[in-house]
Amino acid sequence: MGEPTDLDEASDLDPDLSQAPDPESESDNGPDQESHRGAFGEFGGESPGLIDRTFRERIVLAGVTLGRSDPEATDASMDELARLVETAGADPVARVLQHRDSPDRATYVGKGKVMEIKTVSEALDADTVVFDNDLTPAQQGNLEEILKRSALDRTAVILDIFAQNASSPEGRAQVELAQLRYRLPRLRRSGRTFSQQAGGIGTRGPGETQLEVDRRRLMRRITRLESDLRRIRGNRATQSKARKRTSNRAVAIVGYTNAGKSTLLNHLTDAGVLVEDRLFATLDATTRRLQLPGGEAVFLSDTVGFIRKLPHQLVEAFKSTLDVAVDADLLVHVVDASDPDPEGCIAAVRTVLDEIGADRVPELFVFNKADLAPAAAARLVDREPGSVAISATTGAGRGDLLRSEERRVGKECR
Template sequence: MRQDDEAVSTDGHRADPASDAENTEALEREALRRIASLSTELEDISEVEYRRIRLERVVLVGVWTGGSAAESELSMTELARLAETAGSVVCDALIQRRNRPDSATYVGKGKAGELAGIIAAHDADTLICDGELTPGQLQALERIVKVKVVDRTWLILDIFAQHARSREGKAQVQLAQLQYMLPRLRGWGEAMSRQAGGIGTRGPGETKLESDRRRIRDQISRLGREIKDMSAARETQRRNRRRHHVASVAIVGYTNAGKSSLLNRLTDADVMVADELFATLDPTVRRARTSAGQEYTLTDTVGFVRHLPHQLVDAFTSTLEEVRHADLLLHVVDGADPDPAGQIAAVREVLQEIGAQDLPEILVANKADLGPSGAPPEALGVSARTGAGIEELNERIATELQRSLTEVRIVVPFDRGDLVSDLHDHGQVRSVAYLENGVALDVLVPRWLYAQVVPFLARDGG
């Protein structure tokens, strides 16, 4: 064939070199790019031993639609940590740049075919996608790659299923899994047929195979009722603490930022600490005292993460009530993380979702012993491991809890003895006088009780 003939396209038209260059650039831009240093395969163990004890082998893939390359790699690094926490060995990690995920197969049919070859070369069991797949994308991708496909949402749900310990925690995780599963029932049997345990098979279990939509809806309703009953007991505990005038401080933050370690340091408790994601699911409540001697409760809650599945936020509403009803938040960020600003944004997004965005907050940059922090300058640097900065944090907590009280002068009608009693129990009464029309009080009122006293605020000269 002549060189001139080689420059003619298959439809008989002469190719445009400029157009060819643009097409080549587009292909290069959308090529699968391998991310170095994310493989966790064992290299110092014999093949026989490795095959006997090996964990689930996974390949990771992400679609980069915006932001910097560094941000996309951070997201993939976090996905690798999630996969390891779920009990997997990461064989390979690839990322593709696209304007948007392919609506049919997430990465496009051609790239899905490339993935199939990479997966086969690694003898991998599972493909994990760094995003939430639609039911159609999940089924189409599985048909091409011939292994189980798991998205980021299901991976996080799976980790929660492994770590849930209490009856309430297990019910909340199962509810979230069923809510995720319901729109994906069609074709789920094909996916489950490839599973022999591993990611995505914990929690509700193989009952998914014979469940239809009606049965799952029934299960969702039943779990919702059970969780509501259990949350009533938690509300009773909160009221008891209020009755004894105990302020509430909740620790929130990114998963593995050191929240449980900080709780242990502030309260001399012995709560389990593990260097893994989502080690704490069930809220832990301990008593502590400020530097001024004021008693308060300190609650350690579930850690947050970027793109936390909305099913989990919904299912864990009763647990997250501990945050919403707190007088003060300790927002813990991993000061050693390369992207503390991203952690803070992810946590505040969830706080907004649960209605806790306006609560007083102390931003705490933990792990100060590991070197300079990239956290914002307003963050208080501490080390839960060494105790550095803890004394200053205690002083900040004392100051903020005092600020959470509002001083008011009110006249409460005699028939509202219940409110007067609550003010004595939960506020700090400075003075009491009995007038013709009621009881006059100068009192410091906690934030949660303030709305009840507004109708009785004393008028000037009253």
């Protein structure tokens, strides 16, 4: 493959960036802060590694319904946030909800609600509060000052899960870039230290040192990662142009996280991709050759799953992986027919496809898990002409899917 590149060491920070924080810098935390075990920044504990943890954090979830937004949508989003927290390796122990016209500039929820959250957190001995809404660096700092425990937002939890699941050098580099972009403005909080060995949600991945030396080094690291990933995108673009000059066609499997994309790829091609019933189990694109019924072969690729409120940092950082969808001749959009809100999942996926420039690629809807929700799958197929219902687990509907792929690939490529 040639000489090693910077990307071969993408998961390793510069030595200066991975040093532990000065213990003296944490000496002024006070008794309340020292009593909390978990998570992020100066409230962080210690773990023997980036993924291992010595305990499961207890998490209070907080969500806000703004203006005329639907409270039921907030409830559904909070359910998903709870699953994200569980996937990250922690335990949700309570929820605090609020309805307000607009976010409070200082704390997002207002001082009264912050005190309510603090009371709940203290009563349940919670380590961290996770907000379903995005927090500014200032809001996060103000909340932690009042709560005396870590305050994170949904974006931090998703980044943490990606850090756990990234396995390839490219995947680790993409996650690191997204995390550094997210954390950089949060270094402005005076006195804050970050340890690569800290345990808990929001700490895995690249480690940071203290504020006065971090900013310049993090910017240098970001520039280096961006350069590495641009080079990969360029190589992929060259390969895509070469493929388009041949008769080889590309099909990309896209969809909401945990919809069954990797299970489908394994069923169709024996790819052997890891399949788990958890969010974001697959981060790296996997491509396999698939023989269609008429004899034509296509290249079928699995992609990272999407989710509501997918952090922009991740979309930007994962563009080299998501180019698989942009360059495809056909998108197989896998939808979990058993999901309580399949239309919401479809809308979330299409939002990301629009953002990455894949919205013009032809789309074939595949309503998966028809064995679990046959009535829902049939209803969805009736509403979406040309779609198919399948079970990637049992293989039901496989023939219909392959024939539909063949028709659509042939039609779009004439």
